[in-house]
Amino acid sequence: MDRKGFLDRVRQATATADLPPVRQDPPGALIGDLSTADLVGRFVERATEVNADVRVVTADGALEQVVGIMEEYKADEYLGWPDSQMPIPGIGAGLIARGYSPRPSEVPSDNRLLHQTAYYDLVVGITGADGGLAESGSIVLTHGQNRSRMASLIPDAHIALLAASTIVESLSHWAALKSESVTRSANLVVITGPSRTGDIEMHLTQGVHGPRHVHILVLDDR
Amino acid sequence: MAPEPITFLGRVKRDRASGVVTPVAEAARRMSSYRVAASNDFPLMEQMRDRAREIRLHTLANLDRYLAQFASQVEANGGHVHWAADGDEANAIITEIAQANEVKSVVKSKSMVTEEIELNEALEQVGISVVESDLGEFIVQLSNDKPSHIIAPVLHKTRYDIGELFADKLDAPYTTDPSQLTEIARSHLRREFLTADMGISGCNMGIADSGTVVLVTNEGNGRLTTTAPRIHVTVMGMERIVPSFADASAVLEVLARAGTGQRLSVYTNLVSGPRRHGDPDGPDAFHVVILDNGRSRTLSGSEAEILACIRCGACLNICPVYREVGGHAYGFTYPGPIGAVVTPALKGLDEWHELPYASTLCGACVEACPVRIDIPKMLLTLRSKAVDDGHLPGWLTFAVGRYASAATHPRQFRVLLKAGGVVGSMMAKDGWITKAPSHGANWTGARDLPQPAKTPFHARWKQRHGS
Structure with missing residues (x-):
């Protein structure tokens, strides 16, 4: 179907839609009182609750x-x-x-498979984070030039470096304050603990496809 | 495989007999308790639910405008937008993208909408291999089964079922340990991810003002699907739009809490187009297929509000009917209270007129729904439409007709009452009727019927008061 035909059909439908009264303007984020006096303390507490290892x-x-951490995983290279x-x-x-070597993170379009299959044995990935969300213990990463997506996704362990001054109260605060973070890059991800599943009898298992372990180093720069 | 029973009750009987519903009640109860705990733990939960509801309703009322904005932004980001009136069109579009790019293998992250349009079958028909990467969906695919819950697809399977399945299909050593089973799937799927030509995902939300697709997963399969393959295709039901990132945040604040009791799911992944110049990784091409498939018809009428659903699964978990019958009884992609409305709304009442009756109308779903959709109200409307359309069994039409006549003719009513008392007493034993004949067995098959009084109330009143 073409765009116009599709949208015309939707427009006609909205004209007769039986909906409760709605607000005229988009409502936007809800910034309520979460009483977070100590942002870093709350962040550490909440990230630990979702099984991240957090160190200030x-x-x-x-x-x-x-x-x-590198020694813990017996890793001598990282992405x-x-x-x-x-x-x-x-x-x-x-x-x-100290003798550790970084793996190239550039995945060339014309040689994608070869490059990506070399990631099979990757154990450690090290990234920064643009910010933290205290209420959920999450980190926010925007990707782009020099910022590999795979580094926080493929390895067994993800080490993330975060400045305490970039922690905000919650996702709602982040979205209200930093809406440009979405448009600035092709990919933004909010990470809340290590990869997990409860698909088999609701038994919690860590590390299905993403990292089994997440280590967050919070730089106390306040 | 035996043919799919065509009636709701037929499917219920099949699934209760085979035992697949046994694990469902306990799992659903646990998920509900996680939701309650997470809601109590979040001081803004009730306000946030109101906000999320306002956002969803505002968007639906202005959907054409936001869809147009979304599409333009996707294109501005370097992506391609396709418009599909129904499932066949969507499948044809995706097959064409695959064939034009010499795609041999596809990896998919969990998506209900692609279940709805049976995309896997369409791709396999033209010789493209499709692998589901969500652990639950992978198990569903390996066992040639159907998901039974919108966020926990293999709720109905035990670790023993899955152990046998992996030993049989993947040549894995037999184990019933969920961690080891997960490890087996992880290593098997890793190769698929890193070598697939195309990744296909669903879409939790589309953000209109930035042309962004929001994907929520716990496992990381959503991120891998949208990062490793050279082409990423998102299939999006047309109602999944929100105006801005700020609006999306309010929905995300309630989504995981209501679904799994998490504050946020592990990965909230926001994709705005293909990799940009200088990005070290990510897909080279990005497509969004926007699907109608009955949604504009739903939007135009009395079930419009159901499109506000954010697919968290809370209404399934709390529903006393879902807990007893499991997900497969609903006969289509969307089970539970949401399915009882969505399926007839999308696909018409002709084939699905029974589903609105798969509810006790107790209202637990409205209380659980993070966006407070009034599901029972819509079930009643659909029931009434089904009757108007003539979808009432003949015997019931007859019975209701008789009742209507009796209730308006007092003499007839008294005669019938008396007859009922006599017949009822003949069938009863120790005050209970345990086995009624004919359609009465629908009742007594599940519960006993108290014996009607030998002398009706009317008659006793008359004896005592003389008029």
Whole structure:
């Protein structure tokens, strides 16, 4: 069907639709009182509740934490975002200096399959986050140049670096304050804990397709 | 496979006999309790439900305008928009996209709308392999089954069923441990994801002012489907629109809470077109197929409000009928109270006039619905339409006709009452009728009928008061 024919049919339908009275303007986000005095504390509490591992770090201590996690997974390479995209400086450079190697994140259009099947054995991905949502313990990632989507999706473990100053109260707050984050990039994802399923007898299992483990390092920059 | 019973009661009998409904009640009860806990935990829940409802209704009332805006924005983002009047058109469009791009393999993330139009069958017919990636849908596909719940497709299967299925179909070692079963599916599906030519997803919401498709999943299959393959196709029911990201946020705040009791699902994935210049990964092409398939007809009438549904599954979980009969009894993609309205609304009452009766009208669904859709009201309207259309069994038409005549003729009424008392007493044992003949068995098959009084109330009143 063509666009005009389709939309004409919809227009005619709305004319006779039996709907309760509706508001004239789009209602938008609801920003209510969530009484979150301590945003970082609430974020840590809620992210921990959904089985993320959350650590509040200083700029100097962050690298040691990342190295510790790399050792935990016996990983010597990772897929990640470059330092220019990270809210905590010097992590990539520090890892390389210690002998860890970043995997190329560019998936060429003409050689997609070969590049992607090389991701099979990937264990660790390291990304930044644009912000955090205290109420749900979520992190928000926008993707784009130098910001691999796969890094937070394919590996067994995802390490996310987040600046405490970018944590807002809830998704509604984020959507009201940062609506441009959707248009700025082709992909935005809100991540709330590790991948999970309850499909088999409602038994909670972590790590179906996405990462089994999520580690969030919160830089205390307040 | 035995042919699908054509009546609701036939399907109920089949599924209760085979035992597939046994796990449903407990699972539905648990999901309902998660919803209640999550709602109590969120101080803004009631206000947020009102807001989400206002957003959905506002959008429906202005749907043509928002759809036009959405389509223009998708195109501005570099995507392609297709308009499908029905399922056949949608399937033809998607097949054409696949064939034009030499697609051999498709990976799908969970989508009710593609179940509705039977897309998998259409693609397989032209030799394209299709793999479902949601764990539940993967199990449904392997066992050649149908989903029984809109967000938990294999609610009706036990870990033993799934263990046997994986051992049989995937050559996996037999296990009944859900974690190990999940691991088997994960490693099997990983190859499919990373090598598929095309990813097909549904759509929880389309954001009009940015041309964005919102996909909500817990497993990550929605993200993989929209990231790894070179082409991403979204199939969207035309009512899934909201005006802006801010509006979408209010719906997202209630969606997971009502469905699974989570504050947010694990992945809320917002896709605005194909990968952009310089993006390291993501699909090279992005298509949205906007589907009508009975929706504009539904919108034009008394069931318009059902299109506000956000597909959380809360009404299924709370419904006493769904808990007893399971999802397959409803006979189509959408089970439970929502299905009892959506199926006849989309597909017409001729074939589906029984479904509005698959409800006790208790109203639990309205209380559970995050956008407060008045499902019982619509069920009543549909029942009345079904009667107007002549879809009442002959014996019932006769019985109601007799009753109408008796109720307006007092003498006839008294004679019938008396006759009922006599016949009833003859059938009763110890004060109860446990086995009524003919259509009366519909009642006594499930519960006993108290014996009617030998002397009707009328007669006793007359004896005592003399007039």
